[in-house]
Amino acid sequence: MENAAVQVKGNIDSVDQLKITGSATQTAYEAYQQSIEDITSQENGLYGKYQEVKGNDTALAAVEAKLEVLREQRHDRTKAYIIAHPESPVSVSMIADMAVVGEYAPLDSLYRKLTPEAQQTATGKRLATRLAVLKKSAIGQPMIDFTQADVNGKPVRLSDYKGKYVLLDFWASWCGPCRAENPNVLKAYNQFKDKNFTVVGVSLDDKADKWKEAIEKDGMPWMQVSDLKGFRNEVAQQYGIQAIPFSFLIDPQGIIVAKELRGAALHAKLAEILK
Incomplete structure (x- = not known):
């Protein structure tokens, strides 16, 4: 205009x-x-x-x-x-x-x-x-550390997972593409969890019941955290998240090594670094 x-x-x-x-x-x-x-x-x-x-x-x-x-x-x-x-x-x-x-x-x-x-x-x-x-939050930068509550209200700190490859996965129960991608993340988790790899999910939900129901329905066994502020989630704002699903791959030293890994690209990257 x-x-x-x-x-x-x-x-x-x-x-x-x-x-x-x-x-x-x-x-x-x-x-x-x-x-x-x-x-x-x-x-x-x-x-x-x-x-x-x-x-x-x-x-x-x-x-x-x-x-x-x-x-x-x-x-x-x-x-x-x-x-x-x-x-x-x-x-x-x-x-x-x-x-x-x-x-x-x-x-x-x-x-x-x-x-x-x-x-x-x-x-x-x-x-x-x-x-x-x-x-x-660019590739090559140190991860932005944070603490948020898990589904039971217990505080979880991202740096507690230092020493592992971590897929920091931003999603929400109401996000159709996120729910469609969850089985792919689950497949990657099951394939690589014994090779020093894990997933930490950050939900952009604002209703605890919907969030917990989606975790159970999609069968996601990894750590899940949220402050239940929707797109105003403080971690999402720190990482500059404006669209989901979105992910960051963090190496054992806490450095961001890849971003926006979805579908086959996620498996290819993990296979490359977790030989």
């Missing part, structure tokens, strides 16, 4: 088809979306295959591998756009979107390519604050 006479036309039952005119920034955004339509259509087709390959690990890994290639292509085009348009609000918005789950170093590099004027916009300032949080 910009200070211009913007018109929005369309039907309320199909908002994805709205026609927005009068804003040069919106026109630029739509042009970018059109430029990646070939990638978007392939991604949508692959997302539709998830149900087909459910239960087939080999087929699922193949779908995830194809999606990862497309994500890399999308990222490359986005990066090229930002570098070519360092003054554009679209570029600032793109980096902000990437910063929801992105890694600090490449995001900071892109942020520094923006013009000073773009960095000083309201979104640009919020982005700078977000990057400062991501820097503290």
Whole structure:
């Protein structure tokens, strides 16, 4: 949105088809979306295959591998756009979107390519604050230690698990993708728990009964903690969590060595380091 006479036309039952005119920034955004339509259509087709390959690990890994290639292509085009348009609000918005789950170093590099004027916009300032949080939880940084209560109200400290590889897993009972990922985490836990590996779950629930019920239903035997403040969970805020499921792999020395490990990627990383 910009200070211009913007018109929005369309039907309320199909908002994805709205026609927005009068804003040069919106026109630029739509042009970018059109430029990646070939990638978007392939991604949508692959997302539709998830149900087909459910239960087939080999087929699922193949779908995830194809999606990862497309994500890399999308990222490359986005990066090229930002570098070519360092003054554009679209570029600032793109980096902000990437910063929801992105890694600090490449995001900071892109942020520094923006013009000073773009960095000083309201979104640009919020982005700078977000990057400062991501820097503290970046790969290669020491884990951010914390203490939270388990399901019985007993305080648990993350540093008590130093000496082991720990998957710090952020999830919630109400999060569909989290619940879908839980069996994969359970499989990894059972496969590697005897190789100096464990899981610590941090729930972004705000209702104790729903949280405990999900733990039991999904059969998660590892340590679970929460302050039952939902997305205001203090640990989640320290680690910069804005979307779940999200995980950090921490080595025995307490250093973050990987992030956002899901599906086959989790098993591949654990197999690589826990030989």
